[in-house]
Amino acid sequence: MLRTSRFIPYLYLTPAALLLAFTFGYPLIAIFDFSTRRIRGASGPFIGLENYRQVLNDSVFHQAVAHNAHLLLAVPILLASGLLLAILLYERPRWWPLYRTILFLPYMLAVPLVGIVLSNMLQRNGIVNEMLRAIGLNMLALDWIGSAGLALWSVMGVIIWREMGFGMMLFLARLQSLNEEVTEAARIDGANWWQRVLFVTIPQLRGVIEFYVVISVITMLAWVFSYVYVMTRGGPGNATIVIEMYLYNFAFRNALPGIASAVAVILFLLTLGLTIPLFRLRAQAAEEDRA
Amino acid sequence: MNANLPFDKAIQRPANPAMRRALRLFSWSSALRQAVLIAACFLVLLPAYFMLATALKTPEAYSLSKFSFPTSPTLDNFNAALRGGRFVVWFLNSAILAISAVAVSLAVSALAAFAIARMRFRGATLFLGLNTALMVIPPVVMLIPLFLLLTNTRLIGSYAGAALVYAGLLTPFSVYLLVNFFRAIPHEVIESALIDGAAPFMILLRIVLPLSVPALVTLVVVNGLWVWNDLLIALILLPRDDLRTLMVGITVFGSRYNNDVPVAMAGMLLASLPMLLVYIFGQRYFIRGLIAGAVKG
Numbered sequence: 001m002l003r004t005s006r007f008i009p010y011l012y013l014t015p016a017a018l019l020l021a022f023t024f025g026y027p028l029i030a031i032f033d034f035s036t037r038r039i040r041g042a043s044g045p046f047i048g049l050e051n052y053r054q055v056l057n058d059s060v061f062h063q064a065v066a067h068n069a070h071l072l073l074a075v076p077i078l079l080a081s082g083l084l085l086a087i088l089l090y091e092r093p094r095w096w097p098l099y100r101t102i103l104f105l106p107y108m109l110a111v112p113l114v115g116i117v118l119s120n121m122l123q124r125n126g127i128v129n130e131m132l133r134a135i136g137l138n139m140l141a142l143d144w145i146g147s148a149g150l151a152l153w154s155v156m157g158v159i160i161w162r163e164m165g166f167g168m169m170l171f172l173a174r175l176q177s178l179n180e181e182v183t184e185a186a187r188i189d190g191a192n193w194w195q196r197v198l199f200v201t202i203p204q205l206r207g208v209i210e211f212y213v214v215i216s217v218i219t220m221l222a223w224v225f226s227y228v229y230v231m232t233r234g235g236p237g238n239a240t241i242v243i244e245m246y247l248y249n250f251a252f253r254n255a256l257p258g259i260a261s262a263v264a265v266i267l268f269l270l271t272l273g274l275t276i277p278l279f280r281l282r283a284q285a286a287e288e289d290r291a
Numbered sequence: 292m293n294a295n296l297p298f299d300k301a302i303q304r305p306a307n308p309a310m311r312r313a314l315r316l317f318s319w320s321s322a323l324r325q326a327v328l329i330a331a332c333f334l335v336l337l338p339a340y341f342m343l344a345t346a347l348k349t350p351e352a353y354s355l356s357k358f359s360f361p362t363s364p365t366l367d368n369f370n371a372a373l374r375g376g377r378f379v380v381w382f383l384n385s386a387i388l389a390i391s392a393v394a395v396s397l398a399v400s401a402l403a404a405f406a407i408a409r410m411r412f413r414g415a416t417l418f419l420g421l422n423t424a425l426m427v428i429p430p431v432v433m434l435i436p437l438f439l440l441l442t443n444t445r446l447i448g449s450y451a452g453a454a455l456v457y458a459g460l461l462t463p464f465s466v467y468l469l470v471n472f473f474r475a476i477p478h479e480v481i482e483s484a485l486i487d488g489a490a491p492f493m494i495l496l497r498i499v500l501p502l503s504v505p506a507l508v509t510l511v512v513v514n515g516l517w518v519w520n521d522l523l524i525a526l527i528l529l530p531r532d533d534l535r536t537l538m539v540g541i542t543v544f545g546s547r548y549n550n551d552v553p554v555a556m557a558g559m560l561l562a563s564l565p566m567l568l569v570y571i572f573g574q575r576y577f578i579r580g581l582i583a584g585a586v587k588g
Contacts, residue, residue, distance in 0.1 A: 001409060001410060001411045002494070004410055006412070008406075008410070008491065009406040009412035010412065012402045012403060012410070013403050013406050013407075015398070015399040015402060015403070016402065016403035016462055016466060017403070017418075019395075019396075019399055019462055020425065020459060022455065022459055023433060023455075023456055023458075023459025023460055023462075024425050024428065024459065024463075026436060027433035027437055027440075030435075030439075030440075031433075031435065081331075084327070085327075085328070088324050088327060088328055093321060093324050093328065094321075094325070096328075099331075099332060101574065102332045102335055102336060103328075103335055105339075105570065106335055108516070108569070108577070109563060110519070110522075110562075111522065112522050112538045112542045112545070113541060113559055113562055113566075114338075116542070116559055117338050117341065117556070117559055118338055119545075120341075120556070121337075121338060121341055126357060127341050127358055130356070130357045161335075173578070193320065218429075222429040223429055225431060225522075225523055226522040226523060229522065229523075229526075230542055244431045247431060251434070251435050251438070252438075252527060257439065260435055261435055261436075264431070264433075264434075264435060267429065267431070268428065268432045271427055272424075274427075275424055279423075279424075
């Protein structure tokens with residue numbers, strides 16, 4: 001530790017503190033204030049919890065919440081596919097560095113780009129349907145983006161396509177820091193591949209798996225705006241509206257920042273609630289790492 | 292070769308080394324493994340193929356077959372996409388924002404992280420705890436007050452306002468990563484500088500930062516890409532057409548050329564080039580940053 005006079009450290013801290021107060025501190029306090037006012041333009045009269053009442057009674061908001069909940073189905077799929085690919089790569093099959101580079105690529109690409117390319121592929125007369133027809137699956141050649149029943153599944157598929165590489169890389173990094181002797185011992189004891197994966201490898205990855213699940217849950221609840229905005233704008237109708245899109249519509253389409261702030265508060269408390277287990281898991285993962 | 296090897300085992304081996312290697316490599320389990328990996332790679336690469344093949348097709352060729360290889364490739368789609376220089380403007384806007392936001396956040400984060408990692412003072416733990424908690428809060432939550440604040444201060448639709456917001460959003464991760472990195476620098480290195488009478492700021496500048504180049508490169512890559520790839524903030528804080536970033540630009544572009552897919556794909560291909568370059572040359576740093584942000588500490 002450096003010895004300095006008492007106020008010097010705060011001098012170093014000030015620029016960051018001011019910047020964080022501007023982007024996080026003020027807005028996070030302001031949304032609570034705004035959410036209790038009827039705002040037209042810059043400010044408005046205090047109306048108590050009226051905005052919250054309106055949001056919680058709005059069937060479109062219920063739909064948005066249900067759609068975010070639906071997207072949670074992507075979490076087990078992401079987890080299983082990420083784990084499978086990481087374990088396969090960890091065994092260092094031939095060309096594994098090439099596979100790793102390719103499989104991580106989607107995560108590097110921007111969401112708008114991915115959304116536009118894949119939406120075009122999923123159009124009614126797009127390449128996906130053309131391929132399905134070519135292999136005789138005509139009944140599966142559907143209107144993936146344009147029909148209300150399928151659009152949310154398509155958005156989910158695109159999210160899985162792009163985010164899969166993240167989990168894979170996370171698990172692979174953890175695997176590479178593990179002690180190989182344990183798996184080797186299980187092999188010598190006659191455990192087959194499935195037994196080694198289920199009873200030796202996965203238990204050792206427990207910390208990072210829990211962490212990944214929490215991170216993915218937060219993603220599905222509060223970080224999917226760009227996918228939805230680019231692919232469907234929440235449509236057709238409200239078939240793919242999510243909480244963030246609902247907030248965006250009220251704030252910047254309908255110019256009702258009071259109501260939108262109530263949604264922001266709800267979203268904030270939701271992520272905050274999920275952050276607590278995240279912190280615990282992060283500390284745990286760090287502990288395992290040191291061990 | 293081992294002379295004690297049983298004779299019968301020795302003759303079972305194919306004499307030809309290439310043949311022997313092929314036999315050793317082939318097994319049903321490794322074939323299955325390869326099949327799964329190749330299938331996954333196919334799913335990942337199909338959109339890339341679609342983008343490239345479509346960008347080289349005429350609208351007629353595209354409407355005939357989406358999957359086919361472009362037999363008579365054309366560059367017309369790229370000309371159409373580049374017309375009017377809009378892509379260049381979007382590129383520049385994104386670059387200006389990314390560079391300034393990354394620079395600002397790096398400077399303030401390095402100062403704060405240095406104090407937290409290397410000085411003893413009240414509130415250090417509290418600051419770091421709050422800072423870390425901010426990492427998972429989605430920006431959409433802060434957007435309404437920021438929009439109103441920037442509108443009131445006439446900073447809406449300006450590089451400065453948006454860059455400052457981006458810099459702020461990048462700071463929690465940057466502080467967090469740098470604190471971990473600065474703490475790992477052995478204190479003998481710093482002590483020897485202290486004996487030479489260096490002031491704390493000089494220690495940061497001359498010793499700590501040069502030793503932290505890997506962490507700084509990681510931050511530049513990860514944070515730069517974050518700003519470059521963001522849609523939401525640019526969409527709302529930069530509403531003027533001439534200030535559109537690449538992501539806002541391609542979103543508009545993609546819906547405008549909804550019915551002219553080859554031109555849309557040519558545009559997407561152009562837009563993905565910088566990211567691909569960063570990926571090819573910066574993969575190592577990106578992965579390191581990702582893992583550091585997720586697993587450590």
